[in-house]
Amino acid sequence: MFYLKIIKNKNIFPDFFQLLESTFKQLFWFSNQSLLKSNETIILMWVPYTDAKITNEHLKTCKELHCKITYDRSTFEKASAVVMYDHNLLPNDLPPQRRDGQHFVFFLMESPTYVSEQAFQALRKNYYTLTMTWRKDSDIYSPFELQKYIDIDIYGYCGSKKCKKTDQAYQEYDPCEMMFRKEYKFYIAFENTVCTDWVTEKTFNRINMHSVPIVLSRKIYSKIAPNMSFIAADDFKSPADLAQYLKYLHSNADKYIQYFKWKTKFDSVPFPNGFHLAFCQLCKRIKKENEDGKFIISPKATDLKRWFIDSAECNNSMVPQMLTL
The missing domain is CATH 3.40.50.11660 (Glycosyl transferase family 10, C-terminal domain)
Known part of the structure; x- marks a missing residue:
């Protein structure tokens, strides 16, 4: 066990005390990050999903992957993935610059006609690295008169x-x-x-x-x-x-x-519990990339308009027809 004797005159070893102070600040900073474990994969929800809160309950079927969902923005630097729900995203409330090896995930459970206006237009090219939507060809598929x-x-x-x-x-x-x-x-x-x-x-x-x-x-x-x-x-x-x-x-x-x-013959999974499939998929992808030493950016995510808007097969005429029921 080590003990630190307090020296009142800091001028004797100024460099030593600066180093000591810096070290302690780092130690205390890490200890306050919601008690994050060193082996945990952090998924940061930058903006919340509209209809229900996504929590660590949605990771209970893949506990062995040691993932954690948090809304604490101070964990940004440690987060392996930052998930942004497009419909609630504002251009003046974006994360800092993405670091190497960190995923920015485009998340939306609405049709292409309900994307955010300003944020989607501003971030549609070369901003996100993965997609998480209701579309089956998403990088992370979330099944929902x-x-x-x-x-x-x-x-x-x-x-x-x-x-x-x-x-x-x-x-x-x-x-x-x-x-x-x-x-x-x-x-x-x-x-x-x-x-x-x-x-x-x-x-x-x-x-x-x-x-x-x-x-x-x-x-x-x-x-x-x-x-x-x-x-x-x-x-x-x-x-x-x-x-x-x-x-x-x-x-x-x-x-x-x-x-x-x-x-x-079938069991139904109450909404929004189905999100456990998507977020466990995300955890598995991050874990595999770490094991393989390969960080893969999805071409769908780098050109969102082309993938999510231009390629969408939508029929807007059915709704007004049936609303005359």
Whole structure:
């Protein structure tokens, strides 16, 4: 064990004391970084995801990788990846310059029509190194006139019904979710636009909460959801036909219950718990790059507009057509 004798006259060994002071500052700085372990891979969330907080709970299925998610910006220099949720990113609130071997991750769970305006335009070329989106070809894949013919309750900014949003949004015990589950058999889960691979999180919320989601396109959902777990609006010739079918299911419990038989063969993962797949993928990628000694920048990330906007196959006409339901 070593002891340090205090010398009052610092002028005797000025260089020694400067070195000592600098060393202690570094030691105390590292000790205050949320008790970060030397073998941990740090993932820094620069701006939060809109609908739910992403935490270390989303890494519990890959604990052996020793990753940690933090929102503490003072860990920037130690972070192996800095994840930026584009929709909430501002050009005047960007990280410092990226260091060698550090990933800047473009993160978005919205369609191409909902990218941030200023930040996306400013950072679309040669800024990010990886992509994390709902598109299956992402570097890190994160898997997410009716009122004329049937009564519809509309909640939120566009409707007359209100349900106060809480920190438990999208969770089973959220007051709004409990009310929806108790009072509604169907839920309209229309995307703001129809793009290849793009599905709204609202669909999977409803599947997990035991009501039947009504989606726009069967072609998209048939690839990712069990048969008879949703109702596709484009299966019907008109909004009136869809409304008539919903009334039929409402009056015939044996037919309605058919939309839940898939639960005997499949399990659903509540949103946003599905993020554990994406963030464990990110951890595995970082670990492999460290082991191989290779830092790989994705060409998709270096030209975001070309990949995310120009190559997107979107149909914006379906939404207004079905909203006349």
